[in-house]
Amino acid sequence: MRNRTILFSTVLLLMPLLLSNGCGYPAVSPKTYEISKALYSVCNQKSKERLETVQTLIQSSLKEKEINEREADWLNEIVASANAGDWETATLEARRLMEDQTGR
Numbered sequence: 001m002r003n004r005t006i007l008f009s010t011v012l013l014l015m016p017l018l019l020s021n022g023c024g025y026p027a028v029s030p031k032t033y034e035i036s037k038a039l040y041s042v043c044n045q046k047s048k049e050r051l052e053t054v055q056t057l058i059q060s061s062l063k064e065k066e067i068n069e070r071e072a073d074w075l076n077e078i079v080a081s082a083n084a085g086d087w088e089t090a091t092l093e094a095r096r097l098m099e100d101q102t103g104r
Contacts, residue, residue, distance in 0.1 A: 024100040025074065031066040032075065033101055039078055040094035046087045055079055 028036075035057055042050040058079070062072040074097065082090035 025097050026100075028071050028074075028097070028101060029067050031061050032071040033098065035061065035067070035075055036078075036094050036097045039075060040091060040098060043078070043082050043087050043091040043094055046082075051079060051082055 035054065038050075038057070039054050042054055055076075058067070058072055058075045061067045062069070067075075078090050078093045078097070081087075081093065
């Protein structure tokens with residue numbers, strides 16, 4: 001019984017640390033944050049036309065090394081969700097990317 005109490009206490013103490021390290025997006029470049037804001041707006045409005053503009057921006061930003069491959073992949077995954085018609089998921093992921101940057 002005592003071992004269970006110690007284990008339970010340890011888990012409770014470590015849970016916030018585990019949750020904060022293993023979930024969400026890590027810090028991103030200012031350009032990626034800027035693109036995620038545009039992407040959130042586009043997805044929220046379900047605008048296919050503006051989505052194409054954001055795709056072009058992602059590619060040009062990657063080419064100019066304003067964002068890295070990993071950031072471009074995250075943004076392109078959000079774009080892919082929107083292109084598939086899953087606007088809600090795309091909107092939520094864009095928002096999550098932005099929210100995960102607060103306090104950094």
